[in-house]
Amino acid sequence: MNTQKIRDDFAILNVKQKKPLIYMDSACMALKPMQVVEAMHEYYDNYPACVGRSMHKLGRAATEAYAKARQRVARFINAKPEEIIFTRNTTEGINIVARTLGLEHGDVVLTTDKEHNSNLLPWLLLAKERGIHHHIVHSNADNTFNMPNLEKALADTPKLISMVHTSNIDGYTTPSEAIKRAHDSGAFVMLDAAQSAPHMPINVRKMNVDFLAFSGHKMLGPTGMGVLYVSQDVVDELGEFMIGGETVVNSTYDSYKLEKPPMRFEAGLQNYAGAIGLAAAAEYLEKVGLDNIHKHELELTARLTEGIENIPGISFIGPAAELRGGVTSFNVKGIDAHTIAVMLDELANVAIRSGMHCVHSWFNARNLKGSARASLYLYNTKEEVDTFVETMKRIAKVGK
Secondary structure, eight states, rough: OOOOHHHTTOOGGOOOOSSOOEEEEEETTTOOOHHHHHHHHHHHHHOOSSSSSOSSHHHHHHHHHHOOOOHHHHHHHOGGGGEEESSHHEEEEEEEEHHHHHOOOTTEEEEEEOGGGGHHHEEEHHHHHOOOEEEEEEOOTTTTHHHHHHHHHHHHOOEEEEEEEEOOOTOOOOHHHHHHHHTTOOOEEEEEEEETTTTSSHHHHHHHEEEEEEESSSTTTTTEEEEEOOOOOTTTGGOOOOSSSTSEEESSEEEEEEEEOOOOGOOOOOHHHHHHHHHHHHHHHHHOHHHHHHHHHHHHEEEEEEEETSSSSSESSSSSSSSSTTEEEEEEEEEEHHHHHHHHHHHHHHEOOOOOTOHHHHHHHHOOEEEEEEEOTTOOOOHHHHHHHHHHHHHHHHHH
Protein backbone atom coordinates (compact mmCIF):
# COMPACT_ATOMS: atom_id res chain seq x y z
CA MET A 1 0.00 0.00 0.00
CA ASN A 2 1.53 3.30 -1.11
CA THR A 3 0.74 5.56 1.83
CA GLN A 4 2.44 8.62 0.36
CA LYS A 5 0.44 8.32 -2.85
CA ILE A 6 -2.70 8.10 -0.75
CA ARG A 7 -1.72 11.17 1.28
CA ASP A 8 -1.39 13.19 -1.92
CA ASP A 9 -5.17 12.87 -2.34
CA PHE A 10 -5.92 14.68 0.93
CA ALA A 11 -5.53 18.45 0.64
CA ILE A 12 -5.38 19.05 4.38
CA LEU A 13 -2.36 16.73 4.73
CA ASN A 14 -0.43 18.75 2.19
CA VAL A 15 -0.82 22.19 3.73
CA LYS A 16 2.64 23.64 4.36
CA GLN A 17 3.05 24.60 8.01
CA LYS A 18 5.73 24.55 10.66
CA LYS A 19 4.33 21.39 12.21
CA PRO A 20 2.43 19.27 9.68
CA LEU A 21 -0.92 17.95 10.78
CA ILE A 22 -0.84 14.45 12.28
CA TYR A 23 -4.45 13.37 12.21
CA MET A 24 -5.29 10.51 14.58
CA ASP A 25 -9.02 11.08 15.10
CA SER A 26 -10.45 9.06 12.23
CA ALA A 27 -12.74 7.01 14.49
CA CYS A 28 -14.63 10.27 14.99
CA MET A 29 -14.29 11.75 11.50
CA ALA A 30 -12.20 10.56 8.57
CA LEU A 31 -10.49 13.01 6.25
CA LYS A 32 -11.85 13.41 2.71
CA PRO A 33 -9.86 12.70 -0.46
CA MET A 34 -10.19 14.96 -3.48
CA GLN A 35 -12.00 12.20 -5.40
CA VAL A 36 -14.95 12.41 -2.99
CA VAL A 37 -15.07 16.20 -3.02
CA GLU A 38 -14.87 16.30 -6.82
CA ALA A 39 -17.69 13.76 -7.19
CA MET A 40 -19.94 15.92 -5.04
CA HIS A 41 -18.93 19.07 -6.92
CA GLU A 42 -19.84 17.34 -10.18
CA TYR A 43 -23.43 17.00 -8.99
CA TYR A 44 -23.66 20.63 -7.88
CA ASP A 45 -21.89 21.96 -10.95
CA ASN A 46 -23.39 19.83 -13.72
CA TYR A 47 -26.80 18.43 -12.73
CA PRO A 48 -28.09 20.03 -9.49
CA ALA A 49 -31.64 18.79 -9.96
CA CYS A 50 -34.25 16.65 -8.23
CA VAL A 51 -34.06 12.89 -8.49
CA GLY A 52 -37.04 10.91 -9.80
CA ARG A 53 -39.24 13.95 -10.30
CA SER A 54 -38.11 16.09 -13.22
CA MET A 55 -38.04 14.79 -16.79
CA HIS A 56 -35.59 17.34 -18.17
CA LYS A 57 -31.94 16.49 -18.91
CA LEU A 58 -30.63 17.65 -15.56
CA GLY A 59 -33.25 15.65 -13.71
CA ARG A 60 -32.46 12.52 -15.72
CA ALA A 61 -28.72 12.94 -15.08
CA ALA A 62 -29.28 13.36 -11.34
CA THR A 63 -31.59 10.35 -11.23
CA GLU A 64 -29.05 8.19 -13.03
CA ALA A 65 -26.17 9.31 -10.79
CA TYR A 66 -28.20 8.65 -7.63
CA ALA A 67 -29.16 5.18 -8.83
CA LYS A 68 -25.53 4.41 -9.67
CA ALA A 69 -24.50 5.60 -6.19
CA ARG A 70 -26.95 3.17 -4.60
CA GLN A 71 -25.63 0.34 -6.76
CA ARG A 72 -22.04 1.21 -5.88
CA VAL A 73 -22.71 1.32 -2.15
CA ALA A 74 -24.63 -1.96 -2.38
CA ARG A 75 -21.61 -3.65 -3.97
CA PHE A 76 -19.43 -2.30 -1.17
CA ILE A 77 -21.20 -4.59 1.32
CA ASN A 78 -22.39 -7.27 -1.16
CA ALA A 79 -26.03 -6.22 -0.94
CA LYS A 80 -28.71 -5.57 -3.54
CA PRO A 81 -29.49 -1.93 -4.43
CA GLU A 82 -33.05 -2.27 -3.15
CA GLU A 83 -31.64 -3.29 0.25
CA ILE A 84 -29.80 0.02 0.65
CA ILE A 85 -31.64 2.82 2.44
CA PHE A 86 -29.80 6.13 2.42
CA THR A 87 -29.88 7.85 5.81
CA ARG A 88 -28.12 10.75 7.52
CA ASN A 89 -25.90 8.49 9.63
CA THR A 90 -25.68 5.25 11.64
CA THR A 91 -27.84 6.76 14.38
CA GLU A 92 -30.76 7.33 12.04
CA GLY A 93 -30.44 3.83 10.61
CA ILE A 94 -30.66 2.21 14.04
CA ASN A 95 -33.59 4.43 15.01
CA ILE A 96 -35.48 3.44 11.85
CA VAL A 97 -35.26 -0.20 12.89
CA ALA A 98 -36.14 0.59 16.50
CA ARG A 99 -39.22 2.55 15.48
CA THR A 100 -40.55 0.31 12.70
CA LEU A 101 -39.84 -3.28 13.75
CA GLY A 102 -43.01 -3.43 15.80
CA LEU A 103 -41.37 -4.06 19.17
CA GLU A 104 -44.01 -4.34 21.88
CA HIS A 105 -44.38 -4.60 25.63
CA GLY A 106 -42.39 -7.58 26.90
CA ASP A 107 -40.22 -8.01 23.80
CA VAL A 108 -36.55 -8.51 24.63
CA VAL A 109 -33.74 -6.61 22.91
CA LEU A 110 -30.12 -7.58 23.56
CA THR A 111 -27.13 -5.27 23.21
CA THR A 112 -23.58 -5.47 24.53
CA ASP A 113 -22.06 -3.38 27.30
CA LYS A 114 -19.91 -1.47 24.79
CA GLU A 115 -22.58 0.21 22.70
CA HIS A 116 -22.32 3.75 21.38
CA ASN A 117 -25.22 5.89 22.56
CA SER A 118 -26.69 5.42 19.08
CA ASN A 119 -27.25 1.73 19.85
CA LEU A 120 -28.24 2.19 23.49
CA LEU A 121 -30.58 5.16 23.78
CA PRO A 122 -33.17 3.95 21.22
CA TRP A 123 -33.72 0.82 23.32
CA LEU A 124 -33.85 2.75 26.59
CA LEU A 125 -36.49 5.00 25.03
CA LEU A 126 -38.54 2.01 23.85
CA ALA A 127 -38.28 0.49 27.32
CA LYS A 128 -39.80 3.69 28.70
CA GLU A 129 -42.40 4.18 25.97
CA ARG A 130 -43.47 0.64 25.10
CA GLY A 131 -42.22 -1.51 27.96
CA ILE A 132 -39.70 -3.59 26.01
CA HIS A 133 -37.01 -5.36 28.05
CA HIS A 134 -33.46 -4.30 27.29
CA HIS A 135 -30.82 -6.82 28.40
CA ILE A 136 -27.05 -6.38 28.22
CA VAL A 137 -24.44 -8.98 27.27
CA HIS A 138 -21.38 -8.13 29.34
CA SER A 139 -17.87 -8.51 27.95
CA ASN A 140 -14.84 -10.27 29.37
CA ALA A 141 -12.47 -8.38 31.65
CA ASP A 142 -10.24 -7.50 28.66
CA ASN A 143 -13.26 -6.18 26.68
CA THR A 144 -13.40 -9.17 24.33
CA PHE A 145 -16.73 -10.84 23.59
CA ASN A 146 -18.11 -13.26 26.18
CA MET A 147 -19.87 -16.13 24.40
CA PRO A 148 -21.19 -17.79 27.59
CA ASN A 149 -22.89 -14.52 28.53
CA LEU A 150 -24.53 -14.40 25.11
CA GLU A 151 -25.77 -17.96 25.52
CA LYS A 152 -27.33 -17.09 28.88
CA ALA A 153 -29.00 -14.01 27.41
CA LEU A 154 -30.45 -16.03 24.52
CA ALA A 155 -32.47 -18.01 27.06
CA ASP A 156 -34.65 -14.88 27.35
CA THR A 157 -35.76 -15.41 23.71
CA PRO A 158 -34.85 -11.95 22.38
CA LYS A 159 -36.72 -10.58 19.38
CA LEU A 160 -33.73 -8.45 18.33
CA ILE A 161 -30.01 -8.57 19.01
CA SER A 162 -28.32 -5.29 18.12
CA MET A 163 -24.55 -5.27 18.53
CA VAL A 164 -21.61 -3.05 17.79
CA HIS A 165 -19.46 -4.70 15.14
CA THR A 166 -16.22 -2.85 15.85
CA SER A 167 -16.04 -0.86 19.08
CA ASN A 168 -15.05 2.78 19.01
CA ILE A 169 -13.76 2.40 22.57
CA ASP A 170 -10.98 -0.04 21.73
CA GLY A 171 -11.24 -1.13 18.07
CA TYR A 172 -12.15 -4.72 18.99
CA THR A 173 -14.39 -6.52 16.48
CA THR A 174 -17.19 -8.83 17.57
CA PRO A 175 -16.29 -12.35 16.40
CA SER A 176 -18.27 -13.86 13.55
CA GLU A 177 -19.31 -16.83 15.68
CA ALA A 178 -21.18 -14.49 18.04
CA ILE A 179 -23.09 -12.98 15.11
CA LYS A 180 -23.88 -16.45 13.73
CA ARG A 181 -25.08 -17.72 17.10
CA ALA A 182 -27.25 -14.66 17.55
CA HIS A 183 -28.92 -15.21 14.20
CA ASP A 184 -29.28 -18.96 14.75
CA SER A 185 -31.27 -18.18 17.90
CA GLY A 186 -34.17 -17.00 15.76
CA ALA A 187 -33.83 -13.33 16.67
CA PHE A 188 -33.40 -10.49 14.23
CA VAL A 189 -29.78 -9.34 14.17
CA MET A 190 -28.53 -5.80 13.58
CA LEU A 191 -24.94 -4.60 13.48
CA ASP A 192 -23.62 -1.11 14.12
CA ALA A 193 -20.89 -1.10 11.49
CA ALA A 194 -19.87 2.55 11.81
CA GLN A 195 -16.36 1.57 12.87
CA SER A 196 -15.99 -1.57 10.77
CA ALA A 197 -17.23 -0.61 7.30
CA PRO A 198 -14.38 1.92 6.83
CA HIS A 199 -11.66 -0.52 7.85
CA MET A 200 -12.44 -4.07 6.73
CA PRO A 201 -14.44 -5.91 4.08
CA ILE A 202 -18.16 -6.22 4.90
CA ASN A 203 -20.21 -8.98 3.29
CA VAL A 204 -23.78 -8.95 4.54
CA ARG A 205 -24.58 -12.20 2.75
CA LYS A 206 -21.74 -14.06 4.44
CA MET A 207 -22.47 -12.43 7.81
CA ASN A 208 -26.16 -13.28 7.47
CA VAL A 209 -27.42 -10.20 9.31
CA ASP A 210 -30.87 -8.68 8.94
CA PHE A 211 -29.88 -5.04 9.44
CA LEU A 212 -26.57 -3.19 9.25
CA ALA A 213 -25.94 0.54 9.61
CA PHE A 214 -22.90 2.70 8.91
CA SER A 215 -21.93 6.33 8.29
CA GLY A 216 -20.21 8.06 5.41
CA HIS A 217 -18.18 10.50 7.49
CA LYS A 218 -16.06 7.73 9.04
CA MET A 219 -15.17 6.15 5.68
CA LEU A 220 -13.77 9.13 3.75
CA GLY A 221 -17.27 10.21 2.74
CA PRO A 222 -19.38 13.31 3.39
CA THR A 223 -21.05 14.23 6.65
CA GLY A 224 -24.78 13.78 7.03
CA MET A 225 -24.75 10.63 4.90
CA GLY A 226 -25.28 7.07 6.03
CA VAL A 227 -26.66 3.69 5.06
CA LEU A 228 -29.11 1.23 6.54
CA TYR A 229 -28.98 -2.22 4.97
CA VAL A 230 -32.23 -4.15 5.34
CA SER A 231 -32.30 -7.71 4.05
CA GLN A 232 -35.01 -8.39 1.50
CA ASP A 233 -36.01 -11.34 3.67
CA VAL A 234 -37.14 -9.09 6.53
CA VAL A 235 -38.04 -5.74 4.98
CA ASP A 236 -41.75 -6.50 5.19
CA GLU A 237 -41.37 -6.68 8.97
CA LEU A 238 -40.74 -2.93 9.05
CA GLY A 239 -43.63 -0.49 9.26
CA GLU A 240 -43.71 3.10 8.14
CA PHE A 241 -41.19 5.55 9.57
CA MET A 242 -41.35 9.06 8.14
CA ILE A 243 -43.54 9.44 5.08
CA GLY A 244 -44.18 12.17 2.55
CA GLY A 245 -42.77 13.06 -0.84
CA GLU A 246 -41.21 10.14 -2.75
CA THR A 247 -42.46 7.50 -0.28
CA VAL A 248 -45.77 6.87 -2.03
CA VAL A 249 -46.92 5.79 -5.47
CA ASN A 250 -50.15 7.74 -5.13
CA SER A 251 -52.40 9.39 -2.56
CA THR A 252 -55.92 10.73 -2.12
CA TYR A 253 -57.39 12.91 0.62
CA ASP A 254 -57.95 9.85 2.76
CA SER A 255 -55.53 7.14 1.58
CA TYR A 256 -52.09 6.44 0.14
CA LYS A 257 -50.14 3.61 -1.48
CA LEU A 258 -46.56 3.18 -0.38
CA GLU A 259 -43.60 2.85 -2.70
CA LYS A 260 -41.49 -0.29 -2.65
CA PRO A 261 -38.32 -0.29 -0.49
CA PRO A 262 -36.01 1.49 -0.30
CA MET A 263 -37.96 4.56 -1.47
CA ARG A 264 -40.68 4.12 1.14
CA PHE A 265 -38.04 4.86 3.79
CA GLU A 266 -36.50 7.89 2.07
CA ALA A 267 -38.96 10.70 2.62
CA GLY A 268 -38.51 14.03 0.91
CA LEU A 269 -35.65 15.39 -1.12
CA GLN A 270 -32.50 13.45 -0.31
CA ASN A 271 -28.81 14.27 0.03
CA TYR A 272 -28.03 13.43 -3.59
CA ALA A 273 -24.53 14.91 -3.53
CA GLY A 274 -23.88 13.02 -0.30
CA ALA A 275 -24.88 9.69 -1.83
CA ILE A 276 -22.67 10.36 -4.84
CA GLY A 277 -19.79 11.29 -2.54
CA LEU A 278 -20.34 8.17 -0.43
CA ALA A 279 -20.18 6.02 -3.55
CA ALA A 280 -16.90 7.70 -4.49
CA ALA A 281 -15.55 6.97 -1.01
CA ALA A 282 -16.53 3.31 -1.31
CA GLU A 283 -14.80 3.10 -4.67
CA TYR A 284 -11.68 4.75 -3.26
CA LEU A 285 -11.47 2.33 -0.34
CA GLU A 286 -11.93 -0.70 -2.55
CA LYS A 287 -9.19 0.48 -4.92
CA VAL A 288 -6.77 0.74 -2.01
CA GLY A 289 -8.06 -2.57 -0.64
CA LEU A 290 -9.79 -2.91 2.72
CA ASP A 291 -7.60 -5.87 3.65
CA ASN A 292 -4.55 -3.71 2.95
CA ILE A 293 -5.99 -0.93 5.08
CA HIS A 294 -6.69 -3.28 7.98
CA LYS A 295 -3.17 -4.73 7.82
CA HIS A 296 -1.66 -1.23 7.73
CA GLU A 297 -3.65 -0.15 10.78
CA LEU A 298 -2.63 -3.22 12.77
CA GLU A 299 1.04 -2.55 12.02
CA LEU A 300 0.76 1.07 13.13
CA THR A 301 -1.22 0.17 16.25
CA ALA A 302 1.43 -2.36 17.27
CA ARG A 303 4.16 0.26 16.76
CA LEU A 304 2.23 2.89 18.72
CA THR A 305 1.45 0.52 21.59
CA GLU A 306 5.03 -0.67 21.87
CA GLY A 307 6.21 2.91 21.86
CA ILE A 308 4.12 4.12 24.81
CA GLU A 309 3.47 0.98 26.86
CA ASN A 310 6.40 1.67 29.20
CA ILE A 311 5.25 5.18 30.10
CA PRO A 312 4.82 5.16 33.91
CA GLY A 313 1.18 5.02 34.93
CA ILE A 314 -0.21 4.23 31.48
CA SER A 315 -3.14 1.86 31.11
CA PHE A 316 -4.78 0.65 27.90
CA ILE A 317 -8.45 -0.06 27.30
CA GLY A 318 -9.24 -3.31 25.55
CA PRO A 319 -7.27 -6.37 24.50
CA ALA A 320 -3.81 -6.75 22.95
CA ALA A 321 -2.81 -4.52 20.04
CA GLU A 322 -3.41 -7.22 17.42
CA LEU A 323 -7.12 -7.27 18.36
CA ARG A 324 -7.64 -3.51 18.46
CA GLY A 325 -7.64 -2.55 14.78
CA GLY A 326 -6.60 1.08 14.40
CA VAL A 327 -7.81 2.28 17.81
CA THR A 328 -5.71 2.83 20.93
CA SER A 329 -7.52 4.20 23.99
CA PHE A 330 -5.45 4.86 27.07
CA ASN A 331 -5.05 6.83 30.28
CA VAL A 332 -1.99 8.07 32.10
CA LYS A 333 -2.27 8.24 35.87
CA GLY A 334 -2.23 11.80 37.11
CA ILE A 335 -2.93 13.40 33.71
CA ASP A 336 -6.46 14.15 32.54
CA ALA A 337 -7.30 12.74 29.11
CA HIS A 338 -8.36 16.18 27.83
CA THR A 339 -5.01 17.59 28.96
CA ILE A 340 -3.24 14.91 26.96
CA ALA A 341 -5.26 15.80 23.86
CA VAL A 342 -4.59 19.52 24.19
CA MET A 343 -0.87 19.02 24.78
CA LEU A 344 -0.51 16.71 21.77
CA ASP A 345 -2.24 19.35 19.68
CA GLU A 346 -0.13 22.23 20.97
CA LEU A 347 3.25 20.48 21.07
CA ALA A 348 3.18 18.51 17.83
CA ASN A 349 -0.06 19.30 15.96
CA VAL A 350 -1.30 15.78 16.70
CA ALA A 351 -5.10 15.51 16.66
CA ILE A 352 -6.69 12.81 18.84
CA ARG A 353 -9.97 12.55 20.74
CA SER A 354 -10.50 12.56 24.49
CA GLY A 355 -13.54 11.91 26.65
CA MET A 356 -16.10 9.11 26.80
CA HIS A 357 -16.43 8.72 23.00
CA CYS A 358 -20.25 8.59 23.17
CA VAL A 359 -20.03 5.39 25.23
CA HIS A 360 -20.79 7.06 28.56
CA SER A 361 -22.44 3.92 29.93
CA TRP A 362 -19.25 1.85 29.70
CA PHE A 363 -17.07 4.50 31.32
CA ASN A 364 -19.60 5.35 34.03
CA ALA A 365 -19.94 1.67 34.95
CA ARG A 366 -16.20 1.65 35.62
CA ASN A 367 -15.98 5.06 37.30
CA LEU A 368 -13.74 6.36 34.53
CA LYS A 369 -13.87 9.96 33.33
CA GLY A 370 -12.92 8.90 29.83
CA SER A 371 -9.73 8.20 27.91
CA ALA A 372 -7.39 9.57 25.30
CA ARG A 373 -7.95 7.85 21.95
CA ALA A 374 -5.63 7.72 18.96
CA SER A 375 -7.37 6.24 15.91
CA LEU A 376 -5.38 5.49 12.79
CA TYR A 377 -6.34 5.11 9.15
CA LEU A 378 -4.93 4.50 5.70
CA TYR A 379 -3.21 7.90 5.49
CA ASN A 380 -1.21 7.60 8.73
CA THR A 381 2.50 6.76 8.64
CA LYS A 382 5.15 5.17 10.84
CA GLU A 383 6.83 8.56 11.13
CA GLU A 384 3.62 10.08 12.48
CA VAL A 385 3.33 7.29 15.03
CA ASP A 386 6.91 7.92 16.14
CA THR A 387 6.16 11.63 16.59
CA PHE A 388 3.11 10.71 18.67
CA VAL A 389 5.19 8.37 20.83
CA GLU A 390 7.93 10.91 21.48
CA THR A 391 5.41 13.63 22.27
CA MET A 392 3.58 11.35 24.70
CA LYS A 393 6.85 10.68 26.52
CA ARG A 394 7.33 14.45 26.90
CA ILE A 395 3.78 14.88 28.15
CA ALA A 396 4.18 12.10 30.69
CA LYS A 397 7.26 13.82 32.14
CA VAL A 398 5.55 17.21 32.32
CA GLY A 399 2.50 15.65 33.95
CA LYS A 400 4.61 14.32 36.78
